[in-house]
Amino acid sequence: KVCFCDTNGELGTKTLSELQSKYGEGNAMFQTCDVSLQQPMENLFKKVKETFGCLDIVCNNAGIGGEVYPLWEKTIDVNLKGTTRGTLLALEHMRTDKGGKGGVIINISSAAGLNVNPLSPVYSATKAGIIALTRSLAMNSEVKSAGVRLNVVCPAFVDTDLIKEINDDNCLDVQKASKFIEMIGVVSKEVVVDCFMELVRDVNQNGAVVKCSKMDGTQYTSIEVKPVT
Numbered sequence: 001k002v003c004f005c006d007t008n009g010e011l012g013t014k015t016l017s018e019l020q021s022k023y024g025e026g027n028a029m030f031q032t033c034d035v036s037l038q039q040p041m042e043n044l045f046k047k048v049k050e051t052f053g054c055l056d057i058v059c060n061n062a063g064i065g066g067e068v069y070p071l072w073e074k075t076i077d078v079n080l081k082g083t084t085r086g087t088l089l090a091l092e093h094m095r096t097d098k099g100g101k102g103g104v105i106i107n108i109s110s111a112a113g114l115n116v117n118p119l120s121p122v123y124s125a126t127k128a129g130i131i132a133l134t135r136s137l138a139m140n141s142e143v144k145s146a147g148v149r150l151n152v153v154c155p156a157f158v159d160t161d162l163i164k165e166i167n168d169d170n171c172l173d174v175q176k177a178s179k180f181i182e183m184i185g186v187v188s189k190e191v192v193v194d195c196f197m198e199l200v201r202d203v204n205q206n207g208a209v210v211k212c213s214k215m216d217g218t219q220y221t222s223i224e225v226k227p228v229t
């Protein structure tokens with residue numbers, strides 16, 4: 001069973017019909033919802049719990065690019081604040097110490113959050129924030145004991161609409177970006193999905209940060225963790 005949200009109601013409804021005809025009407029749900037808004041997100045999580053009984057897997061995927069005012073503020077609202085909101089609401093519903101059954105949260109960051117990104121610094125900062133948020137919660141002993149795992153996927157360029165829409169609003173130099181894309185290549189959605197599924201299925205993965213790129217495929221990164229006493 002799956003529920004997904006998007007601000008694009010038309011695209012969401014079309015995807016919903018495809019999922020329902022493939023997996024059955026009662027197994028897919030879509031809600032128009034803006035991840036940057038608290039009340040609609042709270043309502044959405046409540047509705048999913050009431051309809052499906054519990055939440056096992058949550059993916060915070062919504063993301064945009066925007067480097068100039070006021071779009072840079074929206075980028076932080078959607079990417080960093082939206083992912084933080086979705087992560088905290090997911091934890092509330094999944095934690096065994098709050099009546100949940102445990103589960104796994106997968107957040108979608110970017111290779112731009114692992115590395116410097118001179119052409120989209122605000123985007124890069126939001127994606128670095130997602131990595132720090134996810135790893136920090138994954139290493140929190142109360143979260144671990146409450147049966148929730150958290151992992152993060154960091155794709156480089158993927159064959160979606162987002163990279164077709166690189167422009168002066170979301171990139172500081174479109175020409176340089178095109179050359180960069182040509183140099184490192186575009187990875188398929190399937191590679192990213194396989195990586196996502198591996199992180200869902202492998203119960204030993206908690207706090208993993210995995211990069212997916214055309215050039216290097218799927219790579220587990222290693223970042224030193226100093227235990228907090």
Ligand SMILES: NC(=O)C1=CN([C@@H]2O[C@H](COP(=O)(O)OP(=O)(O)OC[C@H]3O[C@@H](n4cnc5c(N)ncnc54)[C@H](O)[C@@H]3O)[C@@H](O)[C@H]2O)C=CC1
Nearest residue numbers: 006007008034035061062063110155156157158160161162
């Ligand atoms: N395509 C790429 O090269 C890469 C994408 N990513 C990340 O992957 C994730 C998915 O992006 P793509 O599928 O590539 O882009 P996309 O632009 O095709 O899809 C993003 C979706 O998010 C939705 N969305 C935007 N703002 C929203 C909001 N406030 N609330 C709810 N939904 C909202 C859009 O309507 C759209 O359907 C994003 O977080 C993106 O930053 C990461 C690395 C590379």
Ligand SMILES: CCCCCC(=O)/C=C/[C@H]1C=CC(=O)[C@@H]1CCCCCCC(=O)O
Nearest residue numbers: 110111112115117119120156157170171177
């Ligand atoms: C220098 C990066 C070019 C920036 C172009 C842009 O505005 C954003 C592109 C991004 C679309 C989604 C992303 O996550 C993109 C950045 C991916 C950067 C990949 C960095 C690869 C690496 O450092 O290995």
